[in-house]
Amino acid sequence: MDGYIIGTIIKAVLVLAIISALAGFGTYIERKILAFMQRRLGPMHVGPYGILQLAADGIKLFTKEDFIPSGSNRLIFLVAPIVTAATAFIALAAVPLLPEFELFGMTVRPIVADLNIGILFVLGMMAAGLYGPLLAGMSQRNKWGLIGSARTAIQFLSYEVVTGLSILAPIMIVGSLSLIDFNNYQSGGMSNWLIWKQPLAFILFLIAGFAETNRTPFDLIEHEAEVVSGYATEYSGMRWGMFFIGEYANMITIGFIAAIVFAGGFNEWGILPGGIAIVLKVSFFFFLMLWVRASWPHIRPDQLMWLCWKVLMPLAVINVAVTGFVMMV
């Protein structure tokens, strides 16, 4: 039992360290990819190919003044970024990151907590992460912040139902909520991937995932051209940075969920071992988010609501009904 607790603590610390480092690295990758797609160079001067830019950004964020505007609700203002960052990492606790492997004669399962309700826990935690922008925007006594938090509420009301309903059909097929069971269900090679059985659910989940992580077609809550920086207007320094670590950790989480639920997870993929396969899949989903950001304009809040309630939700319901009907017959 002691070994279990120590192992869990080590895993939690490792996940926290690696994913937050990757989230920082994600900002560098995002700037580079966006630059290449606009035929620019991106960060180039700090270190080779600008790779140390994220260290420079980190130093800047850590040493910047932690600013609390007058008239704000001090406690909530201070707590809100922690909510976003913490829930993003708590959500990762139930995600199996790699296949099992042997280390020093022990079998290591790279999942912090193998919950039997894994996917519900992850989605619930990511939904709870929306409290961060909501509270931040309302606590700071700033018009842009208030609009940002109002948009957060709109966004939350829009996509959450689509996320749940789109993931429901795969859950019905697999018959379990554990992400490990999802992975094992697709262990028979590429033809067993759930994406072939549930293409509509995959697309709906991706769209909802983009909304969940505030990525570009749905980045209403802090869109600079409209609401300055939305909920993050009054934030500076590391508190601002925590929002973004949380956002990038959420992008990685959505990438993992999409890879595990729909794209075969960490099963061996042809000649590729499972660990490399899932890293490639998550990298692709991450790249897709940047690619979409470079390509598509973003939509208005009312358009998001229209899209989610009038188009995606009926499609998701139909998908669930058809799946149930086919399973019953």
Added chain:
Amino acid sequence: MGLEEFKDRNVGTQNYRMLDLGHTPESASGKFAQFAKRAVKLELFTGLKVTFREMYKSLFKGEMHTTKYPFEKLPISPRYRAIHEMKRLLESGHYRCIGCGLCEKICIANCIRIDTRYDENQRKEVSEYTINFGRCIFCGYCAEVCPELAIVHGGRYETASEQRASYSTFEDMLTPLDQLAQQSEFPGFGAVSPNADENIKKTPLAY
């Protein structure tokens, strides 16, 4: 570009076609039909294709647009009027300025000050020559009026400095003696830039 092609400048009548944008739907069902049609036609993926193509071209075809400015500079036109240069005679290395004072006379911003005296050989020499770059409007009259092509405009356009005087003494503007061999002649106003052939475009007569 051949002469015939260059002479044919009726751009407005060439190869333009109207895009078939269709009509804007009025009713809700029409709007939904348009949405469904566009979704099924996968128009969004055209956008993804374009950005990916640009990334491929910039990374592998060498079509990156960035000029790393402080390290690389684009060539500027010889017509550009930046900080002045004082030229030297190629044979003797002596400055060309004969101290006639025409530039001081014509300067509409009153920023040139020239003083002359007789040297020991009873020849006129420039004892003082300054340009106040706080006043200079870079109109180019001084270079135009100079009978000896002694004062010309150079291409030194980065003029941020702690002291305006950093650029404005006679010695600063004179070609350094060790670079006399590289001293380029001012091609004169109206000269074309070195890459003029690449930049040439047809001017449309009708739109």
